[in-house]
Amino acid sequence: MPRYKALPAELDPCARQLVARLRQLKDHGELTMRHLAAKTGYSAKSWERYLAGTSLPPGEAVEALARITGADPVALLALHEIAADTWDSRRTGPIAQPQPQPQPTAPSAAPAALTPPPSPTTPTTGPAPGRLPHIALTTGVVALTVALSATVLLMLRLDEDIAPAAVAAAPTTAEASPRPSYTCRIARLDGHWSAGVNDGRNTEIYYGDTGADVAEAQCLLRRAGISPGGIDGMFGPLTLRAVKTFQQREGLVADGMLGPRSWKALRG
Template sequence: MPRIKPLPDELDPLAAQLVVRLRELKTHGELTTRRLAAGTGYSARSWERYLGGTSLPPRAAVEALARLTGTDPVRLLAMHEIAAASWDIRRAESAAQPRPGEHEPEEQRRSEDEKGERREQEREQGQPPRRLPHIALTAGVLAVTVAFMAALLLVLRLDENVAPAAVATPAGTAATTPPHSYLCRIARTDGRWSAGINNGRDTEISYGDTGTDVAEAQCLLRRAGISPGGIDGMFGPLTLRAVKTFQDRAGLVVDGMLGPRSWKALRG
């Protein structure tokens, strides 16, 4: 296994975090720079620079590596945006400082390898090098850095606190299912009316109850000519009103509860 080279000491810390993560994905996927080149469309030499910390990878290269290794690109791209902003700030500050031999022709101060590397990187980025005033560039990139740092913190916080399989339900909403519907099979057996739902039980029920006993009572109330609403097995406001109406007609205590006497009257 080739020895992992240490990152340059002068590499920006934010860029170093990105490079370390890219190295981890390469190692975990058992990828060589040749396989990276074949799978991402960026040359092996470019990946050597990206993973060596001498050149910042373009966004598309980071996204291609995430796709190649089956990694969620959101967090990687957030790290890249922050690293790119910090990288630009350092380049702008470096360009603003006077250098020895600054007035010499640029071609005499830059080696052929450096010029070739710059041209290759510009082709991959698909953009010509930008030349902006130092103060405006620094202020603009600093604002972008702050914004994307906040975005990265949010991504990390969500990554730690939210289970991947959990789906949050917005406040004020609830998962609803269609109400159950019962079929009334009214029949009279041994002098008692039955709806064929609760096996003839006379269980005491009241407002808020649900189930087959409520559905049985709703069927018998409808047989008595009083509508309880739907036959859904839910003792709600309509069923409560129907029970009270039936109790009043039958001369019973109007309490809205179906006890033994109310059941006897319903089945009678």
């Protein structure tokens, strides 16, 4: 496990929890900064800042990390949204209070006798009674309202995570069309196995990829006696586990990536 530096002390608790969760996903997936850059589209330097707590990661980066590690992005994005609301305000520090202006004094040349004594009924200058308690009460009410709003938002996000509709829906954009269906047509062509899905291509694919090449690999894994889950063209956790099992069985490097050697072994 890599050793991380301590997070900045001024980080909000929600932001601190978000960064800690991103570190856990990276370590659990055994990902390097170069892997993160290649699979999420954000540079390794950017991920160093995100995981050090010195820069707030974009929501797209958080969702991409959740996708490549097989984590559910809904709760992670809810935590990111709350952290984003408080990130700048907690890092700017307290606002300096204005210094009180000195009261003007009477000219030294004026005789003291000309200054009339204050009338017993004349109110003196200064804060009105009850003014400071009123300000403190208002500040407390505003802070309580912000905390309650953040709690309600998090509960709503978690409810969406539990609801079946949220599980079935895509985390980002709605699907414009139904997902393509794939049918395995296993056949032996020119001494090699084919599923008839991707026209015999041996394109390099890895975790997070989608399409006909993934469906072809899923069909051939099933033919080899290893279940990749459904034939859906999505390189998810089940397909990743099936690929690593096949690579171990064939004496290949079990890196979960289907390259030329793994394709050759799948096609026999």
